[in-house]
Amino acid sequence: MIQELVWATSLTLMAVLALVFIWVAFKARIELPDYGPAIASAYQKRTWLFGLAMVILIWANYRTLSHLPYVSxxxxxxxxxxxxxxxxxxxxxxxxxxxxxxxxxxxxxxxxxxxxxxxxxxxxxxxxxxxxxxxxxxxxxxxxxxxxxxxxxxxxxxxxxxxxxxxxxxxxxxxxxx
The missing domain is CATH 2.60.40.420 (Cupredoxins -  blue copper proteins)
Structure with missing residues (x-):
């Protein structure tokens, strides 16, 4: 019983932390000096790569943590x-x-x-x-x-x-x- 409670609490806190991180990242719009289209393109790619990394990490956590051998x-x-x-x-x-x-x-x-x-x-x-x-x-x-x-x-x-x-x-x- 305690393992299920700790497991649910951990998952909830991880989700809240991820949502706060994403919210702060989207709210922190910083105006950059105009370095040209190459730099703007690089920042845009970085944003998409960050999103892709988050999706991969969430998927990997789900796939590995949902199959623990411990008995509920x-x-x-x-x-x-x-x-x-x-x-x-x-x-x-x-x-x-x-x-x-x-x-x-x-x-x-x-x-x-x-x-x-x-x-x-x-x-x-x-x-x-x-x-x-x-x-x-x-x-x-x-x-x-x-x-x-x-x-x-x-x-x-x-x-x-x-x-x-x-x-x-x-x-x-x-x-x-x-």
Whole structure:
């Protein structure tokens, strides 16, 4: 619930800031000395390039920020039957993952927490490319959904330095074919 509130507030403030910026830019008409048609043409192109850059940036933000892997409360209620819950507990210097055997094609919802300090829960595919990650924090449960598309052994590593044996904090998730 709090994530949706923070998300909506952030989007609203970004939109207000963009509108204020655009309003100030259009109101700030500065009379320039007559440097000739070449300079006037350059200023006109700059205005159009600025507008194009704003459209591209808004589109890029929409495309990237609208597909975050974190679970909203409304999404969690709607499709509980198709999601396999996975409990993840981080503690110095190990992961407890229950269950650790999953099926390819089925969405796993990781409930990630910690018993001691912050840990970075990162899932790596069999080629050691990161495919999903979130924070494991004491007293809080982060929910992360990921659909494993291919079978294999996925590696879980800690991305947050958590002490002297941080480099040994690893676990495996086995993903079987359907």
């Amino acid at each position: 409360s409304s999404a969690a209620q709607g499709s509980a039957a198709t999601v396999q819950p996975v409990e993840v507990v981080g503690n110095q210097w190990s992961w407890t993952i229950t269950p650790s055997n999953l099926k390819a094609g089925q969405t796993a919802e990781f409930h990630v927490t910690s018993t001691d300090v912050n840990h970075g829960f990162a899932v790596y595919d069999p080629d050691m490319r990161i495919v999903a990650q979130t924070q494991a924090m004491p007293g809080y449960i982060n929910k992360l959904r990921y659909t494993f598309t291919k079978p294999g052994t996925y590696r879980v590593l800690c991305l947050e330095y958590c002490g002297v044996a941080h480099h040994q904090m690893a676990a495996d998730i086995t993903v079987a074919a359907r």
